Amino acid sequence: MFFDKIVRPALYRLSYHDPELVHERTIGVLSRLGKAAPALSRVLRVDDPVTVLGLRFPNRVGLAAGMDKNGRALPAWAGLGFGFVEVGTVTRRPQPGNPKPRLFTLPETDAVINRMGFNNDGAEALAAKLARDGKPGVPLGISIGKSKLTPLEDAVEDYRFSLRALYPYADYFAINVSSPNTPGLRQLQDRAALAELLGELRSTSVALAGSGTPTPVLVKVAPDLTDDALAELLEVCLEHGVAGIIATNTTLSRDGIAAAESSLAGQAGGLSGRPLTTRAAEVVRFVHDHTGGSLPIIGVGGILGPDDAVRLVDAGASLVQLYTGFALHGPGLVRRVSRGLVARP
Numbered sequence: 001m002f003f004d005k006i007v008r009p010a011l012y013r014l015s016y017h018d019p020e021l022v023h024e025r026t027i028g029v030l031s032r033l034g035k036a037a038p039a040l041s042r043v044l045r046v047d048d049p050v051t052v053l054g055l056r057f058p059n060r061v062g063l064a065a066g067m068d069k070n071g072r073a074l075p076a077w078a079g080l081g082f083g084f085v086e087v088g089t090v091t092r093r094p095q096p097g098n099p100k101p102r103l104f105t106l107p108e109t110d111a112v113i114n115r116m117g118f119n120n121d122g123a124e125a126l127a128a129k130l131a132r133d134g135k136p137g138v139p140l141g142i143s144i145g146k147s148k149l150t151p152l153e154d155a156v157e158d159y160r161f162s163l164r165a166l167y168p169y170a171d172y173f174a175i176n177v178s179s180p181n182t183p184g185l186r187q188l189q190d191r192a193a194l195a196e197l198l199g200e201l202r203s204t205s206v207a208l209a210g211s212g213t214p215t216p217v218l219v220k221v222a223p224d225l226t227d228d229a230l231a232e233l234l235e236v237c238l239e240h241g242v243a244g245i246i247a248t249n250t251t252l253s254r255d256g257i258a259a260a261e262s263s264l265a266g267q268a269g270g271l272s273g274r275p276l277t278t279r280a281a282e283v284v285r286f287v288h289d290h291t292g293g294s295l296p297i298i299g300v301g302g303i304l305g306p307d308d309a310v311r312l313v314d315a316g317a318s319l320v321q322l323y324t325g326f327a328l329h330g331p332g333l334v335r336r337v338s339r340g341l342v343a344r345p
Contacts, residue, residue, distance in 0.1 A: 003330030019112075020103045023067075023327070030073035037079030038137065044081040044331075046338035052296050052318045053216040053243055055139045055171055059083035061309070061338045064300050064321035065143035065174060065220075069120045071129055074136040081334040085136050086321065087126065088143030089176045092161040094122035095148055098181065104267055105328065108258040110304055111276075112324045114250070115181045115269030118145050123162035130169040142166050143174040143220070145182065152184045155193075156200050163201055167208045170215055175201065178222035178249040180270045186222060191232050194219075198240035216243035223248035223279045223301065227286060234290050244296040246321075247283040251276055273324040277302030281315045288316025304329065306340020313341060 015021040033040070048059040062084035063077050071087040078085070097119025104113045120126075123144070144162040146155045163173060175197070177188035188194055198219070205214040219242055221233060237245065250270025257265050257275065280301030287297055299317030303309050304325040312320050320341075325333050 003332060007330060008328070018101075019105045020100065023103065027068060027073050030076035033073065033076040033079055035075075037075035040079035041081065041137070044079070044335055045083075046081060046335060046342060048083075048338060048342045050318070053172055053218075054213065055084075055216075057083045057139055057319065059338050060313070060319045060341050061334055062086060062141070062298070062319060062321045063326070064323035065089050065141070065176070066114075066116070067323055067326070069118075071126055074133070074140070078136045078138045080331045081338060082138060082322075083338070084139040084141065084171075084319070086141035086143055086174060088120065088174070089118050089145040089179065090120045090123050090126050090142065090162060090166070091118050091145050091147040092123055092158045093147040093149065094125065095119060102269070104264050104269075106257065106261045106264055106273070107328065108260045109256065109274060110324075110328060111257065111271055111273030112327065113264060113267050113269045113271050115267070117148060117181045118179065123165040127165045127169065130166075135169060139171040140169065141172045141174055141218075142170040143176050145176040145179060146185055146188070148182055152187060152193075155188060156197050159197060160200060160204050163204055164208065167205070167215060172216040172218060172243065173201075173205075174246055175217060175219045176249070178220050180222070180250060180252050189222065189225065189229070189233055191236055194233060194236045195240065198236065198242060202241050218242065218244040218246050218298065220246040220249055221283065221287075223251045223276060223283055224253065225283075230283070230286060231290055234287060234295070237295065238291065242295070244298065244318075245287050246298045246300060247287055247317075248276065248280050248301045251279065253279075272301065273328070274302055274304055277304070277308055277311075281311050284312050284317050285315040303337060305333075306337050306343075309337045309341055310344050313344065 065086045098117035254265040299312030300321035
């Protein structure tokens with residue numbers, strides 16, 4: 001309540017009610033947390049260790065991709081109690097993303113609309129930063145996507161470039177083929193395109209691993225797929241040795257937007273937050289049931305409180321991620337959700 005009533009309004013007033021400026025200033029502050037992060041983690045982190053994807057996670061609650069695209073504040077996320085961090089989405093080429101304004105908060109709906117467009121400094125810049133500064137003290141996922149200027153027919157090489165550049169640093173890779181904000185990207189969820197992409201990434205990962213175990217590759221899916229399309233996608237994932245599924249990305253649907261904020265429904269981009277709560281759980285359950293529980297699932301979408309995370313885990317998720325809930329309700333949500341999952345029957 002303190003964050004919702006005092007901190008968030010103050011942040012927005014000081015940032016001229018520009019959500020992207022709030023975001024940038026927040027990342028800037030967290031990037032300076034540095035050496036204080038381990039001490040903070042000892043106070044804030046809820047210990048609930050679990051092994052998934054062959055990795056040991058200190059708890060099940062992670063930070064979703066999009067919050068820290070360029071890995072600027074890695075120590076801070078562990079300090080705030082997250083059990084893992086996913087950076088990106090990063091692309092082969094640096095790119096500015098879509099024109100501003102491109103981020104809109106809907107507080108009455110408990111939601112966000114964004115059309116950021118994979119704004120990031122590029123895979124090589126992230127690799128250089130990780131080589132210089134090191135990784136966080138928790139598992140690190142790296143989300144990779146297609147550069148906007150890369151033709152769809154050249155997408156495979158785009159992903160392979162980022163995979164190679166970042167391979168020494170990732171504990172897992174998330175293959176983002178489901179963002180609605182890069183033209184044509186979701187076509188990579190179709191059977192033939194996805195099979196080609198995953199086949200090449202799998203062989204590249206095996207080659208890079210040498211005699212070691214290949215780094216897990218997960219696929220992030222859209223919530224807007226029909227059951228038939230999702231079933232086909234999952235068959236391709238199983239055929240090509242995908243290690244897990246991240247469910248879900250943002251939605252193009254505008255169902256669930258509060259009447260007071262209906263004027264924002266026409267903004268292009270992906271909707272996240274409370275309107276995704278039910279659909280995310282449905283997709284997680286479908287993935288779990290369709291694969292017989294053989295693919296680990298990271299559940300993300302509409303987690304605004306502990307019950308939402310419990311619902312995703314009950315549906316079949318092994319891990320969960322926060323983004324919109326964290327942005328709208330502050331770092332206290334991490335501890336509340338972690339505690340809720342520990343208390344889950």
